[in-house]
Amino acid sequence: MSTIRDVGKMAGVSIATVSRVINKSGYVKQETEKTILQAMQALNYEPDPIARSLAGKSTRTIALVVPDILNPFFPEIAKAVEKEASRLGYTVILCNTDNSLDKEERYFQVFEQKRIDGVILASYTLGAVQIKKWQKKIPIVVIDNRFPQHPTIVSIISHNRTGAHLVVNHLLEQGCRKIAHICGPMGVYSAKERYMGYEDICKDQDWFSPHLIVQGDFQIKESYQATIGLFKRHPDVDGIFAGNDIMAVGALKALVAMGMSVPDEVKLVGFDGISIPLVVPELTTVAQPIGEMGALAMHHLVELIHKRPLASHVQVLDVRLIIKESSTTRASKEFVT
Amino acid sequence: MSTIRDVGKMAGVSIATVSRVINKSGYVKQETEKTILQAMQALNYEPDPIARSLAGKSTRTIALVVPDILNPFFPEIAKAVEKEASRLGYTVILCNTDNSLDKEERYFQVFEQKRIDGVILASYTLGAVQIKKWQKKIPIVVIDNRFPQHPTIVSIISHNRTGAHLVVNHLLEQGCRKIAHICGPMGVYSAKERYMGYEDICKDQDWFSPHLIVQGDFQIKESYQATIGLFKRHPDVDGIFAGNDIMAVGALKALVAMGMSVPDEVKLVGFDGISIPLVVPELTTVAQPIGEMGALAMHHLVELIHKRPLASHVQVLDVRLIIKESSTTRASKEFVT
DNA sequence: ATGAAAGCGCTAACAG
DNA sequence: CTGTTAGCGCTTTCAT
DSSP: OOOHHHHHHHHTSOHHHHHHHHHTOSOOOHHHHHHHHHHHHHHTOOOOHHHHHHHSSOOOEEEEEESOTTSTHHHHHHHHHHHHHHHTTOEEEEEEOTTOHHHHHHHHHHHHHHTOSEEEEOOSSSOHHHHHHHHTTSOEEEESOOOTTOTTSOEEEEOHHHHHHHHHHHHHHTTOSSEEEEEOOTTSHHHHHHHHHHHHHHTTSTTOOGGGEEEOOSSHHHHHHHHHHHHHHOTTOOEEEESSHHHHHHHHHHHHHTTOOTTTTOEEEEEEOOSSOOSSSOOEEEEOOHHHHHHHHHHHHHHHHTTOOOSOSEEEEOOEEEOOGGGSOOOOOOOOO | OOOHHHHHHHHTSOHHHHHHHHHTOSOOOHHHHHHHHHHHHHHTOOOOHHHHHHHSSOOOEEEEEESOTTSTHHHHHHHHHHHHHHHTTOEEEEEEOTTOHHHHHHHHHHHHHTTOSEEEEOOSSSOHHHHHHHHTTSOEEEESOOOTTOTTSOEEEEOHHHHHHHHHHHHHHTTOSSEEEEEOOTTSHHHHHHHHHHHHHHTTSTTOOGGGEEEOOSSHHHHHHHHHHHHHHOTTOOEEEESSHHHHHHHHHHHHHTTOOTTTTOEEEEEEOOSSOOSSSOOEEEEOOHHHHHHHHHHHHHHHHTTOOOSOSEEEEOOEEEOOGGGSOOOOOOOOO
16 A cells, blocks of 8 residues: 555655645646656555544544334435445444433443444434433434434424324325324334324314323334233224334234224324335335435535534425225226236 | 563563563563563553564554445444454455445455454455465455355355245245246346245246346346336236345335335245334234354454464355344234333 | 644564 | 653644
């Protein structure tokens, strides 16, 4: 591996000048620049990122923190973030927290130590106060969560409440007369918004009862149990809005176990729009623009890193209802070839 | 942030001595060490990893290369790798290649440049020759693949052929009389082994025909099409062994689309044992010890990094058949609470 | 427009 | 056992 000194020597200039052309900083005569560029080519020179980091500041590395990489939502985020990062010349380190505050704290310490340039944070455990604390030391973009009381926290989120409206209206159109909701953790903004969206529309229906809302935790298992419990109390539920796709899977499994058919007896809708078709029948869901969220998060993070002002700290993206089999009256059996 | 010099000053010793205690290298008087440790505490000193990397060699960073982070198999690997890496004080950078040779090459160039300590490589596109080329520059552990012709390539894989035997025998026991196989890319060792395992047992059955083997590519979509095609030619197939879980999902969707019931008319088995329950009915599958594979890969990689000899270059792990609903005659409907 | 020189914070001979 | 010193490869004033 050749160094900046080799290039300087070959081009007959000082390393300072070489550095200038590497960084496109300061003035360099066209001609000199050309000579240097040629020398770089000839020597197959690549600036050493570690030395640059030590001398300068940036490590061109960002961290992606997710609560549970096994939930397909996060691989999709990861894919988008990584793609965009790669495009921008950044490297992504992956951090799985298992929803543990402790791990999150430890990671952030590592980030500071390793001089990570920025963090894309998906967390339902870390509070606004902690985030703001770390934010002083390192740029952070929050994804799929927000803190309305703390508008200085940059976040990317989608229209959860509107999405919930889409779900409930769709279910009503499909003829449902008793729609239940399996909600996510109420401490989580997006879960709460989805819940409120459900309530917005349902609370005025004559069949409505608060008992139709059961608590999940964004995991399959809990949702399975919740669904079983729900039907013990309300065997006549004919529509379920699950707070995310994973919980919809749990609900579906419960329904099948109880011998109920989807969508004939109960219609089921999820939320997230994860692209891997999890179940048969395929799930109707509200698709968040996951790829866009990841790319946008990366984009905003870079703006933060360069201390450029952001047009808005909170970006709310549109969602759309993807209607599949789990919520529509079964059509004639056809199959695509 | 305090530096090694601050610590030296405070403890009244040279930076060399401080460095010695940091690295536990060379001799340091007990007493001196204590003083230094105290100074480190007092100053809240943390050695700068970047400076260490520049002066020394290791970056304590490894790369995890996966072909498709959306396939749930890889998040499971990622989780295990990251967990073990984190435990060992390593950071993991995530690289998604979309099965593109080009991207893989580019990533390896970045690894070299960034002085990544090692790579855990899941790839079905990179050939043994390329791997050996890179291996000269950077330690590599291959996961879920192997190159029998090139025993110097360290790899972690499981008993795919045996797993396939388990599947076929199980299907036969369940009364299947015509078992098809949706295989993965024949260039991929594990896919081939699974295929051979299938063939080992099936080729002597009176119903056997090579046309019962259809080509998939480890993706849902292709598998769906393959299944449709298969049944056009062989409507009497009553058992399917899919080369991985994702393809089993594709097959299931096709079967449902064609109006066939699983497991009543056709029994279906996958391979991988991904932990997220993908479909209803739940999939019978051959579980690879995914977590163990990830952890072991990380472990071996660290051995390579430290140039310690490996007991064996190729480690083959046991698999086990997980019997679920997709392959067993439907039992009476009970549900767990 | 270019160069000289002083670091960034640490490791690793080498010398005592 | 400990200190001195020379880098690692680059960025960045400060001169010229």
